[in-house]
Amino acid sequence: MLLSIHAGAVIETYEFSTPALEARYQLLSEELRCPKCQNQNIADSNAPISQDLRRLLHQQLEAGASDEEILEFMVARYGEFVRYRPAFNAATAVLWLAPLILLLAGVAGLLLILRGRRDGAAALTEDDQAQLATLLQTPEKDA
Incomplete structure (x- = not known):
């Protein structure tokens, strides 16, 4: 063989x-x-x-x-x-720049997701804050 x-x-x-x-x-x-x-x-x-x-x-x-x-x-x-490595010109610019553009788009998307999580966690309404304070002050009873 x-x-x-x-x-x-x-x-x-x-x-x-x-x-x-x-x-x-x-x-x-x-x-x-x-x-x-x-x-x-x-x-x-x-x-x-x-x-x-x-x-x-x-x-x-x-x-x-x-x-x-x-x-x-x-x-x-x-x-x-x-050619395996085409020349950089107007016709092949997308071919050469696509990896960089996709990488930047991925980083921007990741930053937006992380920013949204951070902002969402910090924004509690007044009712939520009052309910949280009540829960933290009352002791739990074991069954």
Whole structure:
């Protein structure tokens, strides 16, 4: 059974002119998301589109394209979704700011709840205060 785990692994080899290009290839292939699989990067995906993207990535690296140029090309072709860490811009601001907004909303809600409990406990009517004073002054009789 353990041998079958490796059967699904991606086995592709590309010849790089320099070790630096190979390192960039590894980083970029982990940064780019498979458009079909959606939860895998192109380095881990066996989908045909990922194979094409890996081949294209190799070609662009060997042609001398910078990381930014490659990412811009992929985003232009497949949309911002192709990146695991999309750029911060007007279209992705909600994606980047949503965790902070939700955290602030949670803290504000918690503060409102705690404030309501504190204010509610301190506000006894005059009748309630008189009844409480009466109860505290009368001794209890054991049955």
